[in-house]
Amino acid sequence: MTDETAAREPASADGTAHPLYGYSTATVADALDRVGRDGCLLGIGPLFDGARIFGRAYTVSYTTAGHPAGTVGDYLDDMRPGDVAVLDNGGRTDCTVWGDILTAMADDRGIAGTVIDGVCRDVRRALDVGYPLFTRGRYMRTGKDRVEVRDVQCPVSVGGVRIAARQxxxxxxxxxxxxxxxxxxxxAEICHTIHERESRIVDDVLAGRSLAEARAAHGYHLLQRNQA
Structure with missing residues (x-):
């Protein structure tokens, strides 16, 4: 994986026009704190540094496979470029719901990336092409005959947070x-304020001002505080 591949721009049909495009997850998390909402997906991390996603969720919910087992999903046929595959496998780490075939197809179709409350496998292709995967880890065992799709474009839970379709x-x-x-x-409005004030703090301390003075001057400790 080259540095150029790892740092590719997030794919999104409307990303460049959205007021939240370009802000870090840390800034967004602070803004969510300020409005009193939880949106941070606990335990979900990138397959590689440089991976980024910005887009709308196409949600898929999994359940334990029945007898006979159902499909692990052909939902990529229905996804649009810029969508984010958001897969709720209940946090299971004993079997995967994403592998080589899905990575190849998603990358070719312009899918923005994949977020899984669970694990992925066949990571070599994702690393080689720089396809963004955010999961609980990697594990080689297939989900076939172990899990099956319960529903798509329904509310799911990932990292303890509810995500609706198109969120x-x-x-x-x-x-x-x-x-x-x-x-x-x-x-988006709060992110703009946070970004501006934190940039001023950095400028001040690099110019020789003490950290305590710079933080106090720009209200650092109030930036994320819920005002309700």
């Missing part, structure tokens, strides 16, 4: 967050 998902080196649609505008 905004943002991911980077620090992990993944999701922003509920009813607070997108508020979160």
């Amino acid at each position: 905004l998902v943002i991911a980077d080196a620090d992990g993944a967050v999701t922003v509920p649609p009813d607070v997108e505008d508020d979160v």
